[in-house]
Amino acid sequence: MQAWRFEGGFGFESLRRVELPDPVPGPRDVLLSMRAASLNYRDLVVLRGQHGRRVQPPLIPLSDGVGAVAAVGAEVTELKPGDRVCPAFFQNWEADAPPADLEAGRLGGPLDGVLATACVFPETGVVRVPDHLSDAEAATLPCAGLTAWSALMAAPQVQPGETVLILGTGGVALMAVQLARAAGARVIVTTSSPGRAARVAALGADHVIDRSATPDWAAEMQRLCPGGVDRVLELGGAATLPDAIRVARTGGQIILIGNVTGNEARLFLPAVLVRQLTLRAVTVGHRQGLAALARALDAHRIHPVVGDTFAFEDAPQAFRALEAQGGFGNICIRVTG
Ligand SMILES: NC(=O)c1ccc[n+]([C@@H]2O[C@H](COP(=O)([O-])OP(=O)(O)OC[C@H]3O[C@@H](n4cnc5c(N)ncnc54)[C@H](OP(=O)(O)O)[C@@H]3O)[C@@H](O)[C@H]2O)c1
Missing domain, CATH: 3.40.50.720 (NAD(P)-binding Rossmann-like Domain)
Known part of the structure; x- marks a missing residue:
């Protein structure tokens, strides 16, 4: 698979496009063919190497993305190939109070993020996205969308x-x-x-x-x-x-x-x-909140606002645009599809 990864440090000079072995789903995992990713202010903090000691290279950046299920493990029951899903920002927070070590489960640092052509997540770490959303719109849900939902609906x-x-x-x-x-x-x-x-x-x-x-x-x-x-x-x-x-x-x-x-x-x-x-x-929110957000967007036919969109090979330009802070709407990257 292809990925962008911080290697040996942070900053633009350390953001490299790399070829990595294809990830293999375990029995309870899903393999996603990633379709789009979205940037948040936090990704700028990671780029600057200011996100604290636990966020270290090598690291695939970005928490927010959407993918299509390409394969499922033998024990997966709720998802099938073709389903479009977002991973939860915190892979270790299902509902209610957060776990003591919440940070350990965060995508885009310390866990690898979604700026890759393929990702594997547990079936319990993703949420189906509404059909009315484009890939870029759906990619904004895990951090930006869920944070807004938690601020208003919790x-x-x-x-x-x-x-x-x-x-x-x-x-x-x-x-x-x-x-x-x-x-x-x-x-x-x-x-x-x-x-x-x-x-x-x-x-x-x-x-x-x-x-x-x-x-x-x-x-x-x-x-x-x-x-x-x-x-x-x-x-x-x-x-x-x-x-x-x-x-x-x-x-x-x-x-x-x-x-x-x-x-x-x-x-x-x-x-x-x-x-x-x-x-x-508010610290983003839990996976059940992400599912509730998806339902709310579906019910109200809400479309997240997408700003500038970049091709996968131009990912560094997406970070430049984030740094410039001049746009309107989440900056997105088309990965595949
Ligand atoms: N706690 C959490 O769970 C959580 C989750 C997501 C994000 N965040 C944080 O929330 C903040 C926004 O994140 P984001 O991803 O939405 O950012 P973003 O898309 O990069 O946008 C940042 C916005 O900040 C606004 N801003 C700049 N200076 C400001 C000021 N003096 N007063 C008010 N607004 C100002 C700008 O809007 P205008 O120029 O139009 O004013 C700009 O559009 C960041 O600090 C981020 O780390 C926290």
Whole structure:
């Protein structure tokens, strides 16, 4: 099989196209002919070699992908050749509370990821994807899609009429916009770009705050929503968390997801304590959540937003595009098919 792999280090100079032995499925495994892969902000952190000591080369990158079942082991009961499936981001988290060593089961580091023409997973490590999705759309589900689902649908589930503030227009944010709208929430989004503002409004956001024109987005939020926001999807990190707290209503929820502006935030604790805010962290989600996301997308006929798409041989260019952070929608790679 063909794969892209970090060899001897990280960075573009270490990302090599390699020929590897074809993987062989065990009795309970499925062999996937990979069709598409999708990039997430985290893959940039891996590329930069900043994902911690456990993520080491040699490593096939990317957690998100979709493949067609090419062969099944003798004890596989639920899947058959031709089924289109996504692997779960965490291969060791089926449902409920995560296992103690959750990180050990993560695709794209420390486990090999999906940027290969063939992959083997246990039957219990994959989920069927809805037929209405293209391969590129389906490839976005394991990390970007499931994270948005976990932020909105894990208890307490988003309610009709709830106001949800989503920071930024990355892959997680765009899926969250669509899921929150489908749930009947009022959706407000911040972005740094007038072009992306127009596109996220067209996707269904009720209000969009363009930070390039309105740098004090928190003041604008307080004008739009004087009673405060029910739920904030906090994707910005260090620079945005204090303002996310500022705009939440008494008893509201801050869902901690991202850190694009840095890891160390300063909090004014009385604002959290007096207004009894809940700060809830999301770590992508479990495999049953991925299956529930697939059902929700099917029921609402939602299409994840796909941005620039690259051929398998141009995979480094996909990473360059991710680094440039200029697009709209998940950057995807066509693998086969
Ligand atoms: N906890 C988890 O389970 C989990 C899962 C997935 C991702 N994440 C994290 O969530 C974050 C987003 O991931 P992603 O894959 O969706 O990213 P992405 O597709 O690469 O997009 C990143 C987005 O961040 C936004 N951004 C940049 N500066 C910002 C700021 N100051 N305030 C608000 N938004 C800002 C940008 O949108 P605009 O320019 O339009 O504002 C950009 O589109 C990353 O930190 C990632 O590591 C966490």
